[in-house]
Amino acid sequence: MYEFGGETVIVTGSTTGIGYGIAKAFADTGADVVVNSRTESAVEETAAELSNVGEGSVLGVTADLSRSDEIEQLVDRAVDEFGRVDALVNNAAVWPAEDSMVDASLEEWETTMNVNVRAQYYASKLVAEHMTDRGMRGSIVNLSSQTGDRRTGNRGLYGVSKTAVNGLTWRMAHDLAREGIRMNAVSTDVTDSRQLRHEASQVAAEQPERTTGDVLEEWGRERPLGRLGQPDDIADAVLFLCSNAASYVTGTILRVSGGGNLQ
Template identity: 35%
Template sequence: MAVLDRFRLDGQTAIVTGGNRGIGRAIAQALAEAGADVVVANRSEESGRVAAEEIADSTDAETLAVPVDVADESSVEAMVEATLDEFGGVDVLVNNAGIVVHEGIEDMTLAEWNSVVQTNLTGVFLCSKYAGAPMVAGDGGAIVSVSSMSAFVANYPQRQVAYNASKGGVESFTRQLASEWAEHDVRVNTVAPGYIRTDNTDQADAIDPDIDEVWKSEMLMDDIAPPEDVAPTVVYLASDAARYVTGASVVVDGGYTVR
């Protein structure tokens, strides 16, 4: 097989949570361009439908929009059932849905903490449990969770302990699940982006308009990258090009964590 053919996902079905915008939208587009049929799963039914239609129109992929709250077990179970009804299986799961609260711990409420942890970590557990079940029962598959460089470093100057704790949990969860599901030919990995131009970075910009310059001063590459710079790594981890990669984290951060 030619090397580029190993990146193809023809005949596979991929679920992307938070696939309607930002990093998730770029990932859903990239997976479709690589040949996968794509389920765009997110809270907003309308924006998910629009994203799914745009992806279908620009590729040869079949797409499906499914509303989901990744922190709600019945909602996640219904998302997977809708995927199985439409496509007959699940080959790739991308756990991308996530939120951040920029608040110091001294002012953070328990509700804010719970909201971040339930979306970013419990959501990864629930989606992996239900979307991974047909992989375990079938011919295997690939789970790629969008973690963050924040799992490995302390961010500055913003305050976001809940976010960092949740992403650290995603990394540990991934390594353990990779160990448990290797016997079922299910590979489990993470991609850990740095500062990517999304709604989350825009929130921080709104608090401190100079924050971009602070971030870039700590990076090797003087750039806040677009979501499209993360998506190819996810395609790699989802594909046979990464058939010997599991329990790994690929950091895509412009060199921030080097310093």
């Protein structure tokens, strides 16, 4: 449905799960794709895999997005390799070990906010400056979560970081619109990923009669649409927001959650 041949897309946190699905979807459309994580072996393996997917090229850049200098290196490498960045997908995120806002440490707060919020802001700022300097009308998509909408429940610190991502999207989209740069977000719920499978395996470990697959299936059935989200579901939304079909869409949080946002 989409054609991104000749365009360059950076997808952060893109060696597994949702990020990998997004990077692969862009590769399928012929885009030049920059994949990233903080683990060099994973980056190299992913870049090699996706190089065989589409007609574009794939560049792997190892970068820890909690460090501003490594975010700079990520963007610089993309520009040096491909000469331009047409779209940025801010997917990289961490899950704090402690759910409770009372019990979480200040260190956990700083790590979570640095990766989940500050990195999205700084990468967006650098890419937006690149686009503006070249008179480009590009697109930026942030990955958010239904936890950012909820006022209670678990995942408190993670939820606060995603609430901040929603605010970042609204505020920065307004500032970028005058430059012709569109910023939007995709808000997810339970989606098949490494982190979700880890959580499901922990639940299954406490209930020997159930498998990880059983837990995931149950979580999917609890959603109004009756199934677990897949990386392709999220990738479809990201491709739309980065395409010309969404040329009049900015500052929007598109909820791709199987109806989880209604609960």
